[in-house]
Amino acid sequence: MPAEDQAAPQRGDVPSPGGRSRPTMQDVAAHAGVALKTVSRVVNGEPGVTPAMAERVRAAIDQLGFRRNDGARILRKGQTASIGLIMEDIGDPFYSALSRAIEDVARVHGHLLFTGSSDEDPARERELALAFCARRVDGLIVIPASDDHTYLLPEIAAGLATVFVDRPPRLIEADTVLSSNIDGARAGVAHLIRGGHRRIGYIGDAPRIYTSMLRHRGYREAMAQAGLRVDDSWVAMAAPSLGSVRLALRRMLARPAPVTALFCGNNRVSVAALRELRALAQAGEPGGVAFVGFDDFELADLLYPGVTVVAQDVARLGQGAAQLLFRRLAGDRGPAERIEVATQLIQRGSGEIPPG
Amino acid sequence: MPAEDQAAPQRGDVPSPGGRSRPTMQDVAAHAGVALKTVSRVVNGEPGVTPAMAERVRAAIDQLGFRRNDGARILRKGQTASIGLIMEDIGDPFYSALSRAIEDVARVHGHLLFTGSSDEDPARERELALAFCARRVDGLIVIPASDDHTYLLPEIAAGLATVFVDRPPRLIEADTVLSSNIDGARAGVAHLIRGGHRRIGYIGDAPRIYTSMLRHRGYREAMAQAGLRVDDSWVAMAAPSLGSVRLALRRMLARPAPVTALFCGNNRVSVAALRELRALAQAGEPGGVAFVGFDDFELADLLYPGVTVVAQDVARLGQGAAQLLFRRLAGDRGPAERIEVATQLIQRGSGEIPPG
DNA sequence: TTGAAAGCGCTACCAG
DNA sequence: CTGGTAGCGCTTTCAA
Numbered sequence: 172m173p174a175e176d177q178a179a180p181q182r183g184d185v186p187s188p189g190g191r192s193r194p195t196m197q198d199v200a201a202h203a204g205v206a207l208k209t210v211s212r213v214v215n216g217e218p219g220v221t222p223a224m225a226e227r228v229r230a231a232i233d234q235l236g237f238r239r240n241d242g243a244r245i246l247r248k249g250q251t252a253s254i255g256l257i258m259e260d261i262g263d264p265f266y267s268a269l270s271r272a273i274e275d276v277a278r279v280h281g282h283l284l285f286t287g288s289s290d291e292d293p294a295r296e297r298e299l300a301l302a303f304c305a306r307r308v309d310g311l312i313v314i315p316a317s318d319d320h321t322y323l324l325p326e327i328a329a330g331l332a333t334v335f336v337d338r339p340p341r342l343i344e345a346d347t348v349l350s351s352n353i354d355g356a357r358a359g360v361a362h363l364i365r366g367g368h369r370r371i372g373y374i375g376d377a378p379r380i381y382t383s384m385l386r387h388r389g390y391r392e393a394m395a396q397a398g399l400r401v402d403d404s405w406v407a408m409a410a411p412s413l414g415s416v417r418l419a420l421r422r423m424l425a426r427p428a429p430v431t432a433l434f435c436g437n438n439r440v441s442v443a444a445l446r447e448l449r450a451l452a453q454a455g456e457p458g459g460v461a462f463v464g465f466d467d468f469e470l471a472d473l474l475y476p477g478v479t480v481v482a483q484d485v486a487r488l489g490q491g492a493a494q495l496l497f498r499r500l501a502g503d504r505g506p507a508e509r510i511e512v513a514t515q516l517i518q519r520g521s522g523e524i525p526p527g
Numbered sequence: 528m529p530a531e532d533q534a535a536p537q538r539g540d541v542p543s544p545g546g547r548s549r550p551t552m553q554d555v556a557a558h559a560g561v562a563l564k565t566v567s568r569v570v571n572g573e574p575g576v577t578p579a580m581a582e583r584v585r586a587a588i589d590q591l592g593f594r595r596n597d598g599a600r601i602l603r604k605g606q607t608a609s610i611g612l613i614m615e616d617i618g619d620p621f622y623s624a625l626s627r628a629i630e631d632v633a634r635v636h637g638h639l640l641f642t643g644s645s646d647e648d649p650a651r652e653r654e655l656a657l658a659f660c661a662r663r664v665d666g667l668i669v670i671p672a673s674d675d676h677t678y679l680l681p682e683i684a685a686g687l688a689t690v691f692v693d694r695p696p697r698l699i700e701a702d703t704v705l706s707s708n709i710d711g712a713r714a715g716v717a718h719l720i721r722g723g724h725r726r727i728g729y730i731g732d733a734p735r736i737y738t739s740m741l742r743h744r745g746y747r748e749a750m751a752q753a754g755l756r757v758d759d760s761w762v763a764m765a766a767p768s769l770g771s772v773r774l775a776l777r778r779m780l781a782r783p784a785p786v787t788a789l790f791c792g793n794n795r796v797s798v799a800a801l802r803e804l805r806a807l808a809q810a811g812e813p814g815g816v817a818f819v820g821f822d823d824f825e826l827a828d829l830l831y832p833g834v835t836v837v838a839q840d841v842a843r844l845g846q847g848a849a850q851l852l853f854r855r856l857a858g859d860r861g862p863a864e865r866i867e868v869a870t871q872l873i874q875r876g877s878g879e880i881p882p883g
Numbered sequence: 884t885t886g887a888a889a890g891c892g893c894t895a896c897c898a899g
Numbered sequence: 900c901t902g903g904t905a906g907c908g909c910t911t912t913c914a915a
Contacts, residue, residue, distance in 0.1 A: 192605075192685070192686075193685040193686075195891090195892055195893085196892065196893065197892075197893095205901085205902085206901065206902040206903070207892095207893085207902080207903085208894085208895095208901075208902055208903075209900095209901065209902075211893070211894065212900095212901090214893095215894085218900095219900055219901080220900075220901085221900070221901095224900085224901085236680075236681030236684070236685070238657065238660055238661055238681070238682070239661055239892085239893080240602075240661070240663060240891090240892055240893070241661040241662050241663070241893090242598055242601050242602050242607070242662065242663050242891090242892075242893085243602055243891070243892035243893035243894085243907085244892080244893055244894070245598050245893090245907090246596075246598050246599055246602055246891090246892080246893075246894095246907045246908065246909085247892085247893050247894045247895080247906080247907050248893090248894070248895095248907085249548075249907080251598070253641075253662075260627065261617070261623055261626050261627050261630060261642075262623050262624045262626065262627030262628075263623075264620050264623065264825070266623075267617055267618050267619075267620065267622075267623030267626075268618045270617050270618065270623075270642075271616065271617050271618030271644060272618075274617060274642070274643065274644055283641055283643070283658060283659070283662065284641065284642055284643065285609075285639055285640065285641055285642075286617075286626075286630070286640055286641075286642045287630065287639070287640065288627060288630055301594065302639060303639070304594060305594055305595055305596070305597040306597050306598065306609075306639065307596060307597070307598050324592075325592030325594070326594070328592070329548070329549040329592070330548070330549075442825070442826065442829075445829060446828075446829060449829060468825075468826075469620075469798070469824075469825070469826070470798065470824075470825070470826045470829075470830065472802075473798075473801060473802060473805060473826075473830055474826065474829055474830060474831075475830075475831050551907090551908055551909085552908065552909065553908075553909095561885080561886090562885065562886040562887075563886080563887090563908095563909085564885070564886055564887080564910090564911095565884090565885065565886075567909070567910065567911095568884095568885090571910090575884055575885080576884075576885085577884070577885095580884085580885085595908090595909080596907090596908055596909070597909090598907090598908075598909085599891085599907070599908035599909035599910085600908080600909055600910070601891095601909090602891050602892065602893090602907090602908080602909070602910095603890080603891050603908085603909050603910045603911080604891085604909090604910070605891080
């Protein structure tokens with residue numbers, strides 16, 4: 172260490188929250204008796220360095236435990252080789268699977284991944300997005316919580332690549348990867364109708380959520396297409412809690428002409444409903460309500476009966492989004508794209524229970 | 528990839544893969560007719576700027592869509608306000624829950640989170656860790672895959688805070704947060720023994736994995752403590768695949784004196800085993816094997832019978848690790864700590880099936 | 884209260 | 900082949 176006669180504050184006191192500061196290329200250069208630039212060449216594997224010199228530099232690097240500071244590199248080069256991912260909740264299996272699919276693509280492209288959970292809070296989404304932008308991520312993948320993404324316009328104008336997944340952006344144009352929400356919901360409900368059901372309930376997430384709205388629409392369309400009336404009491408949309416689902420379910424089943432089948436708009440609602448149906452069955456209620464849920468979940472096949480679902484292709488959703496993003500980063504300047512990923516009805520038993 | 532190092536990168540032409548380059552503080556200063564430093568003061572809310580001047584600067588910021596480049600700030604300040612998290616697979620519910628708990632603590636401390644999946648590959652873990660270090664994360668939280676963490680010593684010496692979760696570090700000292708693996712497994716197996724079981728099988732992950740080894744030990748200890756012999760054919764440890772679990776299970780059940788109960792060492796093994804048990808039952812096999820699994824999972828209560836588990840407190844695991852990390856970042860220089868988080872036996876039915 | 888200048892650690896661009 | 904020098908965009912120090 173060269174003795175800097177700066178007002179070098181106390182050494183053993185509380186230096187930042189770190190230990191000693193890290194060696195720089197300059198330190199390595201001094202140690203090896205070469206110029207800074209030569210070290211840079213060795214570190215980056217650039218040609219034009221004699222093996223002997225390279226060896227000397229490498230020895231100094233090892234001795235000092237030098238590791239290039241990518242922050243400085245990034246500042247110079249402008250590209251951070253990192254992308255940001257904003258979702259509702261990384262703890263939710265759906266998003267964590269999505270996250271993994273995205274990470275795998277990012278890895279292939281040598282990019283690191285920032286992740287953040289918005290908890291469906293627009294302010295939090297914005298905060299995260301801007302924090303990532305301040306870190307100058309090359310791209311952003313967003314599962315939107317906000318209904319106004321204009322705050323991203325300056326970033327996008329400045330070169331930020333942005334892809335929206337699961338739900339479209341609001342008030343701006345951008346690449347988007349979605350599941351076939353309407354078609355999927357329609358297929359699920361149509362399946363119940365084919366099974367002979369006429370009174371089918373729908374429980375979904377809050378209507379302000381895009382996917383929730385579309386799946387509800389799919390439900391309505393399937394019913395209409397079959398010429399079936401929908402009683403208002405059959406439909407419930409709210410943030411999924413055991414309480415709200417319980418209420419909705421009891422209401423649907425308490426009618427003189429109760430629903431004989433139930434379609435649920437997402438994962439968490441499905442689980443809450445299944446839990447409640449189980450409780451009702453154990454309480455000696457008639458039961459035998461047919462069930463189809465939107466979105467697959469682990470162990471759906473192990474429940475009894477197996478849970479029939481409209482499965483989303485989460486891996487393809489994530490891959491599609493990430494690939495689109497990296498195409499943009501590679502220079503693609505075409506108009507905003509919109510990819511729709513098909514869903515698939517998986518029959519496991521619960522959706523094949525006959526009415527009555 | 529775009530032609531990067533080819534032609535001379537013209538400034539106004541096709542700047543990297545971006546749009547126009549972003550405004551800097553200098554640009555804002557010029558636009559507002561003030562000095563760079565004044566802009567800095569406004570952006571950082573430092574005192575000593577007249578309201579009028581601050582307003583002028585703010586207007587310029589808005590007009591130009593300026594956003595501070597944190598990369599430069601970090602380079603100057605030395606702290607990145609980010610931490611790295613390396614786990615086996617962010618797509619696995621256990622790790623994603625852990626991840627979420629950590630993110631929440633990080634958020635409170637104003638830190639961003641890099642996440643990466645090692646896939647249980649030591650080389651990949653190392654690669655991720657060093658990539659994060661090159662980005663100068665302030666701290667690292669690692670669920671180890673490697674059996675040699677000495678590669679982190681230079682980083683730690685240079686001030687990197689490091690906490691290991693779920694498994695301890697190898698060949699270095701560092702803060703660690705673990706579940707009570709031995710105690711938990713012992714409790715689970717003892718529960719089966721109390722239920723009257725004498726022949727109890729164990730299926731776990733590969734023995735090289737720390738948690739797997741300890742839970743296996745807990746199983747052995749519980750058996751020994753009860754004076755029960757363990758037949759070699761009752762124990763199987765391998766990467767959890769449906770095939771390997773199937774084989775192990777059939778072997779245990781095919782004996783003249785088959786096991787009457789099964790203890791599984793983790794989540795994925797449990798699910799594979801339950802799936803296989805279900806298949807056997809449907810094939811008309813005797814069935815009625817009691818079951819206890821290490822680690823809870825969603826819907827365990829909805830299966831029939833409900834699945835008895837030794838639950839880990841994932842949230843506390845994550846919180847503990849993150850809090851420890853931030854205590855280090857706050858300057859705590861005490862010796863490496865080791866926190867053990869208790870597990871809890873949750874009886875749901877499968878573990879209470881009597882033998883025979 | 885404001886501003887000029889000196890870096891943070893690295894890469895780009897030219898000299899030797 | 901090797902080395903100097905000028906920044907990347909910001910904070911820090913110190914002078915006006």
